[in-house]
Amino acid sequence: MVNTKGGFLVEDGKEVDEDMRRKEKERERQRAVQSLEPPIFLESERNPKCQECGTVDIDQTYRKVFGCLVCNKCKNEKPERYSLLTKTECKEDYLLTDAELRDQELMPHLLKANPHKSTFANMMLFLRCQVEEFAWKKWGSSEALDAEWERRMAEKKKKKNKKFEEGLRELRRRTRETVWQRRKDEEHKHVFGVTEKGANGMGKQVCHECGFTIEVEEF
Amino acid sequence: MVNTKGGFLVEDGKEVDEDMRRKEKERERQRAVQSLEPPIFLESERNPKCQECGTVDIDQTYRKVFGCLVCNKCKNEKPERYSLLTKTECKEDYLLTDAELRDQELMPHLLKANPHKSTFANMMLFLRCQVEEFAWKKWGSSEALDAEWERRMAEKKKKKNKKFEEGLRELRRRTRETVWQRRKDEEHKHVFGVTEKGANGMGKQVCHECGFTIEVEEF
DNA sequence: GCTATTCTAAGACAC
């Protein structure tokens, strides 16, 4: 419980702004680190070449962050290998976990400002070919991964259906109960008056509400 | 960090004994509560009757704890309805969760001293027919429950197999590596001495270990 | 026999 506002709940715009600026700077600093200290170093003094076309004009960011030697042109022409995936996409499409994606050594990733808001947590971008390699090793094969993905989809669908059915059943149950209750409420209960003398000499009782008459032995 | 032993790490038998006694008493107290305040009250002033055979000689514990009217004889003759299950059995056999079993209102249970040790957590005993009713409602039907149980069994088996296969593969990999390493180790590395003058006027170098000789340009 | 811990998954929410 830290509150330095002397008991007042002030939330003036200036303070909020400052807080935002602070957060924004922090995110920026985190991103900057990756440029200063690339996790992968290349020993060779020669100029590295694009592994696709051999040009020396390779993408330095890809080299530093992913240890991947590729030029801009090849990168754009082969998105099935060199496009970037957000962490969320990696989790959804390749069924990787938080822990696996968190580790920079295990799964290199490039930090970018969050497109929604610069104060939000940085976006983490992974190289598709590295993600695929890792995922296929993790799940056994590309097909096994697909199978697991389908399995989870089916599971989810089943759950949704079940919930829906349950809701329906519950609704029916309550409707039935309500109908039953109404019937019970509507069911007429005779309200008989005092015993009178009937035409045949027997006693009779008449319902005040519907006129229904019963014969009774005594009156 | 509570340590009232003045810096010394004493663990004399007397103290341990006292601690045990305290725990034992606590467990006993917990169990006693259920006898004092049965969660279910019966309104009728008449003597309740066994729902199986009609005798008035019903089991009072079953009545108080489970709200179940049954005599000792019937209880023992129909274990498929009246036998008791531990919490662990309920979880394993009927796939109920901790939260569901914890609630005395939802799932009445009888506390008994832990058979392993009286200082251990009390044993929680549930009435089979109540557990079955709840579980079947939860899973949809008796068959659906069985199906889910089989599904989990299969899942577990699959996981175990996968792990085993993985282990085997890993072993093979390491064995191969070891073999490869050994070969590499056994592979002879020539250790040449100083350059001598050869018969043909060229320089020569001889391996100390196997005598293999190479010619060199200069010496 | 039970609980505490760890890991995973998923929907909701704030960032």
Add this chain to the structure above:
DNA sequence: GCTATTAGAGGGAAC
């Protein structure tokens, strides 16, 4: 788009 939270599941350890 990410993280914090919640709930469930499973294997092992201490009670």
